[in-house]
Amino acid sequence: MNVKPRTSYGRGPLFMFVCVLALSVCASASPFYIVEVTAPDEVALADLLNCGLTIDNRVDRKVTFYVNEEELEQLKKLSYPLHLLETIPDGSSADKASGYTSYDQIGPLFSSYANQYPNIVQTGTLGQTPQYREIWAIKITLTPEQEADKPVVKYIAAIHGDEIVGVEMCLYFIQDLLENFGKNPFISDLIRKTVIWVVPIMNPDGHAAVSRYSAGKDLNRNFPAYGQHYSTTLFDGEPLGDEKVPVENGCIMRWHVRYPANLCANFHGGALLANYPYDNTPGISSGSPAISPDDDVFRYLALEYSRNNPPMYQSPIFPQGIINGSAWYSITGGMMDWHYRFLGCPELTLEISADKRPPASQLPRFWDENRDAMYAYLSAVHMGIRGLVKDRTTKLPLWAKVMTHDRAQPVFTSRAVGNYHRLLLPGTYNLTYQAPGYITYHADAIAVESSGTTRKDIFLSDGDVNQDGTKDAEDVQAVVNAALGKATSFDADVDGRGLSATDIQAVINAVL
Ligand SMILES: [Zn+2]
The missing domain is CATH 3.40.630.10 (Zn peptidases)
Structure with a gap:
């Protein structure tokens, strides 16, 4: 079987170049300490949690810190019960667990998977670390070479x-x-x-x-x-x-x-x-x-x-x-x-x-x-609302922002495919789709069921309602005609809320 070439998942050669050049400084040689500090009361706990040192765990009023020498002294000055759990010399632990997979095994392992399962596996590196190790990635899906x-x-x-x-x-x-x-x-x-x-x-x-x-x-x-x-x-x-x-x-x-x-x-x-x-x-x-x-x-x-x-x-x-x-x-x-x-x-x-x-x-x-x-x-990724956002005329995918009513955090389509996947629990949702240069589209009352996703493909209009390649007065006339009930060969509901004055206004704004 042919050896599958390694793919670089990034910006190609330039991306690799940037990663190699951007070397960081060497690790400091001083040891780190893992310490557990017990706060005597809730006020002290709040102080500990907000003190700015690296916290790694917290159980009730016991807070586990990862600290250097100087920070350890800072903690000791608080005079709270303090247990040293582990000293890590030179920023690394002497306690190497045996029987675990080593970094060196990952590259060959992924290559063997790519050879054995070429129709569902692609492997590659996201770039190199300061010590020139690869950040290995594996992509598993049917026909992994396609963005779908x-x-x-x-x-x-x-x-x-x-x-x-x-x-x-x-x-x-x-x-x-x-x-x-x-x-x-x-x-x-x-x-x-x-x-x-x-x-x-x-x-x-x-x-x-x-x-x-x-x-x-x-x-x-x-x-x-x-x-x-x-x-x-x-x-x-x-x-x-x-x-x-x-x-x-x-x-x-x-x-x-x-x-x-x-x-x-x-x-x-x-x-x-x-x-x-x-x-x-x-x-x-x-x-x-x-x-x-x-x-x-x-x-x-x-x-x-x-x-x-x-x-x-x-x-x-x-x-x-x-x-x-x-x-x-x-x-x-x-x-x-x-x-x-x-x-x-x-x-x-x-x-x-x-x-x-x-x-x-x-x-x-x-x-x-x-x-x-x-x-x-x-x-769980297969729940909520999904679909494609495309240009109404060219049918090309759009990089778009998908807003859910009453939720401040948007999701976005992928630039390559134009697909979005809005994870939502069962219920009814109003979504808004935005892309620069396009009229904002509203899709209201989309039902999400308890299993599977609800499909909602969206075609955004840039204002070229009659799809003749230009945005001009003819488009305004076209949307007015449609709103007046005249038969048209195109969809003049550019904002998704039914044919109305808001479509006319949106097209005027796009044309001006
Ligand atoms: Zn961690």
């Missing part, structure tokens, strides 16, 4: 290099998908109608060193932060800002822009829960919930995962194993909030093992606990 009108789900693990159970769960998941294609009807159907991307190790340098960090940076605190680095969305003209973040984050950001996702999850260790947006809203203090416009959808998604992961669901600490990010502890610069706020993709942070590095002999048990959850969560 299918929802896209992405699983990403090891943004924290020392949280390694997620890596193994992603690898189990990939293998399970591939081995069952053509055998298990549910899995085969999922692969046919969904684009599934997996990046098992987002932070390969950290993974190789068994370190949380890359080049001394916590990648999940270094995405652009809402309110500091951006306030709207990429669609609304906000710059991507990929040159100002760690190399790995830039690679992930460009990949999300080029191949937009409709649902995403990133896997962590150190706790057992499904954490949903927001992790932070400016003005809301850490420890208090920061509620997003899609709170109902996020709670549903989080429960889809936890209900199918019994130890998570039965958590003695977090009811049903789910929690709002900010209610747990607030972080800024996290991937989850950025992906949702900036690109409109719902994402969860899944903490899947209380122990970050349990013995490898326990991995089959972890897979038992996560398998159904990973499938259930992925399947």
